[in-house]
Amino acid sequence: MPIDYAKELNEQQLAAVQAEPGPVLVIAGAGSGKTRTLTYRVAYLLEQGVSPDRLLLLTFTNKAAREMLGRVGLLMPLDSSLIWGGTFHSVANRLLRRHASMLGYQSNYAIMDRDDARDVINACIPAAGIQVKDKRFPKGDVLVEIFSLAVNTGRSIDEVVRQQYAHFSEQIESIRAVQQHYVKRKKLNNSMDYDDLLSNLLCLFKSHPDVADVYGRQFQSVLVDEYQDTNRVQSEIVDCFVKGHRNVMVVGDDAQSIYSWRGANFANIMDFPKRYAGAKVFKIEFNYRSTPQILDLANHSISANVRQFAKNLAAVKPGGLKPRIMPAMNTSTQAAFVAAQLLELRDQGIPLAGMAVLYRSHFHSMELQMELTRRNIPFDITSGLRFFEQAHIKDVTAYVKLAINPMDEMAFRRIVLRMPKVGGATAAKLWGKRVDLRETAAAQFPDQPMACLKLLAGDAPKPARDEWNRFAMLMQQLAAPSVVNKPAELIRLAMEAGYEDYLKSQYENYASRREDLDQLALYAQRFEKTEDFLADLALMTEVDVDAGRSMSESPDEVVRLSTVHQAKGQEFRVVFVIWLADGAFPNARAIESIDGEEEERRLFYVAVTRAKDELYLVYPQLRLSGNYGDAFQRPSRFLKELPAHLYEKMETGEEY
């Protein structure tokens, strides 16, 4: 049965869905049916005769892509797995695995997460001959950010430091030296960081126009979601994909651009019509999500920003309650209020799963987590640590990584650092020896890639000898061709060879960590190649992880706790925004510049527009701050900007 587009979509959505081929920009206000529009656009293109494997859908999370493509599958008979969809990073990874050798990598390259990048950079500081003590030299954490911004915004290190890290401008030479070491080291370790995935793809396209051409022809049509949060490299990648035919639809909302701090370029969406001459611009401005009261507040708040497309987001829903502002005595009354209110709303028939608590920074959730635990209110939290970044997961995957990429220095380092009397210096020494020994060992034992580990036992500190030998034996076992591409088996073997005992001895919550690892092994079973498994883990977003978890547990009765950033794209019947104190939200460091303040305001806008029916804006008036006694908190400037008729102020309660 053909799809009746006119019946399923409103006029604005319909116009965008049925737009002629060519460059198209869709400005989609919050809750305006952006996903719906993209989904129907995909279906429409397929109906027009584009074959599924010639469509490319770039999204902000892998989950978003899966959901959209799944919905297309419901609209029409189709094997939606044929459509290319996912994050920029995961699509880049798929392409780079095929063409790694053109860029001087092996196709089994490792993907470094942020911690890995920081560690390698820290190791590069002494390697570049820098005496950290002489002057204040930036730490790995800061350097990751500087390097990353330089790549993602297409600026030089000089520019980034001078513009955003002026206090380090005297050390620019040294910073550049560290970066050069970092770049070399990554290549030596056959590893790419997140930024490399994007910039190497762009580099591939630019240095091999024939390859770019192949993909330009393969993908007849490219769709990009959340375009307001793309950075310069990403927008250039899109440009390369569509250079031949210009069939590109980008969708986004400038009012929800919240990632400029990691290089997202607001100008991408603002200037799209200039970059793509003749681009059609569509606006979809009917909000189906929120009550008029919530939307009034959101619209008023965002109107204080100067840089934006003029738009008029109108509510479709009938009236509801005014948003409520709750000044809590202090942070514990804040937590108690939220907990009590959650229970009351549940009694009124709103399931916990329809409610969320949002905040600016992860640590703002600590007190609430304790309060919810105390009251037995189940919650799910998109924590600061991604699943893959927890120590026990990283420990076990280090064995897996080393098994398939013997040059993975970070994996090696992680494993040996857990041995007694081995710290950073010894780990570095052992790695150096290992690299030297590789050739000799390869000649002596040609079919045993891990043989050189055994030869190093004498170089490990005495108390670590036994463990070293077990490690060498394990690695030999893991690298055997019969198991190396069975990731679940690798995990099981590593657990049995001693990691499980280590977990037991080390952690109070051994059982739950053990469970995580069982889950991980289970998940690993579906992969035919170990490198696919590792790439999937590294490129998984927190939201993707939750999608997996809620399939196994009952998703119905848990409250969601999340940063505003991670709540992007989601909606809830009831939303609490907590810690709305000036300095916390907006964050004190973020508002040092005007642009920063506008971005914080957009973040506030994103937070409030997650709410469908009820919105609670909460802040503590007092905060216990360690040694300095209580500190008074000013309410967020975003609350002060609101005229009183837009909200209802609640009584400061003391007990809940």
Add this chain to the structure above:
DNA sequence: AGAGTGGGCCTTTTT
């Protein structure tokens, strides 16, 4: 002297 380990203190947002 160099390296490893343990205690106290802080925490912006993320692929």
Add this chain to the structure above:
DNA sequence: GGCCCACTCT
């Protein structure tokens, strides 16, 4: 959980 600093071991 990570970083810095002080203490201890080789």
